[in-house]
Amino acid sequence: xxxxxPAVHRKxxxxxxxxxxxxxxxxxxxxxxxxxxxxxxxxxxxxxxxWPLDEAEKRGLIPEGSAKMPLLFPAxxxxxxxxxxxxPNPDFYIRTSMAYSCKQCKKRLFSTLAKAPSWCIVEINxxxxxxxxxxxxxx
Ligand SMILES: [Zn+2]
Numbered sequence: 001x002x003x004x005x006p007a008v009h010r011k012x013x014x015x016x017x018x019x020x021x022x023x024x025x026x027x028x029x030x031x032x033x034x035x036x037x038x039x040x041x042x043x044x045x046x047x048x049x050x051w052p053l054d055e056a057e058k059r060g061l062i063p064e065g066s067a068k069m070p071l072l073f074p075a076x077x078x079x080x081x082x083x084x085x086x087x088p089n090p091d092f093y094i095r096t097s098m099a100y101s102c103k104q105c106k107k108r109l110f111s112t113l114a115k116a117p118s119w120c121i122v123e124i125n126x127x128x129x130x131x132x133x134x135x136x137x138x139x
Contacts, residue, residue, distance in 0.1 A: 005137035025127030043100035
C-alpha cells in the first residue's frame with residue numbers, strides 16, 4: 001500500500017510563516033546584503049550579464065589565449081560560467097556584471113538590459129511567477 005504525499009497548494013504554502021512563494025523567494029534567494037541598484041531597497045529581481053569568451057578577449061577583459069582554453073587560466077575561474085549549448089561540451093561565458101532590482105525599479109532594469117549588445121546572455125531571476133500553480137508532492 002502506498003501513501004500519497006499531501007499536495008501543498010499555493011495558498012497554503014508556508015502558512016506557518018504566512019508567506020507566499022514570491023515573498024519566500026525575495027527573502028531567501030539573494031544575499032542579505034544585496035540592495036536594489038537604483039533605490040537601495042530590498043531586491044526582488046537579479047540580472048546577471050554574461051559575455052562570450054571571444055568578445056571578452058577582443059575587448060581585453062581576459063588574458064590573451066584564454067578564450068581557446070579557459071580552464072588553463074585559474075585567474076578567470078571565479079567568473080567562468082559553463083552554459084550548455086547544442087554540442088556535447090558546454091560553452092564558457094564570462095560573468096561581467098550583476099544587478100539587483102526591486103519591483104518598483106523593474107521596468108528601469110529591463111530597459112537598461114535591453115541596451116546590452118545582442119551577443120550577451122542575460123540571466124534574470126525573478127522568482128516564481130504568481131500566475132503559476134505551485135503543487136509539491138504529487139505523483
Ligand atoms: Zn528599486
